[in-house]
Amino acid sequence: xxxxxEVQNAEMVFTSRKGRxxxxxxxxxxxxxxxxxxxxxxxxxGKSTLLNLIAGLLSPTSGVLLCDxxxxxAPGPERAVVFQNHSLLPWLTCFDNVxxxxxxxxxxxxxxxxxxxxxxxxxxxxxxxxALAKRPHEISGGMKQRVGIARALAMEPKVLLMDEPFGxxxxxxxxxxxxxxxxxxxxxxxxxxxxxxxxxxxVLLSDRIVMMTNGPAATIGEILKIELPRPRDxxxxxxxxxxxxxxxxxxxxxxxxHGHVERAAA
Amino acid sequence: xxxxxxxxxxxAVRSTEPAKPAVVRATAPAAPVTPPRPARxxxxxxxxxxxxxxxxxxxSLLVLVWHLLTLExxxxxxxxxxxxxxxxxxxxxxxxxxxxxxxGIGWNILYSLERVAxxxxxxxxxxxxxxxxxxxxxxxxxxxxxxxxxxRPVSPLAWxxxxxxxxxxxxxxxxxxxxxxxxxxxVINTAVGVQxxxxxxxxxxxxxxxxxxxxxxxxxxxxxxxxxLTGVRLSVGTAWLVIVAAEMLTGGVGIGFWVWDEWNNLxxxxxxxxxxxxxxxxxxxxxxxxxxxxxxxxxx
Numbered sequence: 328x329x330x331x332x333e334v335q336n337a338e339m340v341f342t343s344r345k346g347r348x349x350x351x352x353x354x355x356x357x358x359x360x361x362x363x364x365x366x367x368x369x370x371x372x373g374k375s376t377l378l379n380l381i382a383g384l385l386s387p388t389s390g391v392l393l394c395d396x397x398x399x400x401a402p403g404p405e406r407a408v409v410f411q412n413h414s415l416l417p418w419l420t421c422f423d424n425v426x427x428x429x430x431x432x433x434x435x436x437x438x439x440x441x442x443x444x445x446x447x448x449x450x451x452x453x454x455x456x457x458a459l460a461k462r463p464h465e466i467s468g469g470m471k472q473r474v475g476i477a478r479a480l481a482m483e484p485k486v487l488l489m490d491e492p493f494g495x496x497x498x499x500x501x502x503x504x505x506x507x508x509x510x511x512x513x514x515x516x517x518x519x520x521x522x523x524x525x526x527x528x529x530v531l532l533s534d535r536i537v538m539m540t541n542g543p544a545a546t547i548g549e550i551l552k553i554e555l556p557r558p559r560d561x562x563x564x565x566x567x568x569x570x571x572x573x574x575x576x577x578x579x580x581x582x583x584x585h586g587h588v589e590r591a592a593a
Numbered sequence: 594x595x596x597x598x599x600x601x602x603x604x605a606v607r608s609t610e611p612a613k614p615a616v617v618r619a620t621a622p623a624a625p626v627t628p629p630r631p632a633r634x635x636x637x638x639x640x641x642x643x644x645x646x647x648x649x650x651x652x653s654l655l656v657l658v659w660h661l662l663t664l665e666x667x668x669x670x671x672x673x674x675x676x677x678x679x680x681x682x683x684x685x686x687x688x689x690x691x692x693x694x695x696x697g698i699g700w701n702i703l704y705s706l707e708r709v710a711x712x713x714x715x716x717x718x719x720x721x722x723x724x725x726x727x728x729x730x731x732x733x734x735x736x737x738x739x740x741x742x743x744x745r746p747v748s749p750l751a752w753x754x755x756x757x758x759x760x761x762x763x764x765x766x767x768x769x770x771x772x773x774x775x776x777x778x779x780v781i782n783t784a785v786g787v788q789x790x791x792x793x794x795x796x797x798x799x800x801x802x803x804x805x806x807x808x809x810x811x812x813x814x815x816x817x818x819x820x821x822l823t824g825v826r827l828s829v830g831t832a833w834l835v836i837v838a839a840e841m842l843t844g845g846v847g848i849g850f851w852v853w854d855e856w857n858n859l860x861x862x863x864x865x866x867x868x869x870x871x872x873x874x875x876x877x878x879x880x881x882x883x884x885x886x887x888x889x890x891x892x893x
Binding site: 383 | 793794796797799800801802803804807811812815816
């Protein structure tokens, strides 16, 4: 069985005025349909770069990326991205922000009313029906991120790519949105690739955790399969021995074997 | 606290008092009675005074100095009183017309504004799209940048002979001069605005795979609008500066020519009035565009 997303021997070298920077080397990764994969690593390890490669916002220096058997050459609506800083357009209402993507994907084949229904349904899915006419600056950070997720989901993407989606939120809001994301993903059976630096988030959400070594020339250090039954409950899991074990393995990788970036860089 | 009670028995009595109101306050929000509206703030007269008085004092000082300097009389420079009287006569009938060389000050201002509107409008029509193109495509930027840097600092009046040569008439030449001088701030600000559109928004456009038209209408245009309006404001200011100089050279009806005409008549009072009027009109144009800019500013 061939994987849904396939990264084959991808290399990424940035050339800037300061010189060449070897960001990623020999990345090989397969993501199955409906799988939830998180990329974790210290900051600067190139996990966002890998996500941007899959999104098509960057092109690899060498190597091949495939999505559903086709080469990824440019961004496309079948690979929706949720950005860390939500990236909603401040001059559009929440409704219009979501509609923008919906129009692009379904505008040619569906009526205005259907597009409107899709947009409203997506906002209802993330619990934002009350803020259709609000602009991004009128709602909280957590709500903006929900709208960002709604915008991505409304396009019915084959893959949801999330770049530290909850990184800028406070701990309580983050936990709440993680729970909601789990429910939404269970309902929509989406394939998700998420970048995070939060160990608990990774263990709670993932089917597999891709742990990356420190840059420069970072690569995949280890892949940890999380075999916890779903639906997962964060309170029960807190004392679950398997959960604690997985958590410790990730921490061990990040802090013992691939310790501080500062020391590595020095 | 204890020492306070010890030293001042009356304070001890007072300190027990707040306990009661505190209890009342704690229960108040639970009561269904709507809380009374907060009393209206008493009007802040001193603050208003501090805002209004200094400008008045400053203006009065200027008039006073002017008055003292012209007290002797006999000089060419009129007294404030004389200028005031002249202005009264002038503004009591601003729209008379005794042939092309003797028209009311209202007509002169309107003719000047018309030229500014034409020159500036054409500049906006050309400059804003040009700014978009220069900002969006690096090649165009590299092509245009040296030309803009070279032409922008050129004095407005240097362009006038070119206008006269090409159009062979005074009025189009004046409009041309305004056009060429007011186009630069709009081109430059629009281009800078386009270049500074946050990468996040452009990434959104790429991920949503928006068409170039949607990118322009939904992302570039709203993001650039504040920069563009700054350019427009600077341009109108420049246009209004240039018109006076251009009209002095080209003649016809207009506030600039009027200043020159009054100089030939040695009517200094009218020149001073013209300076004041030019200032007021410039200020109004600026304020008008500030209002527009505020309407289109958005908070992130």
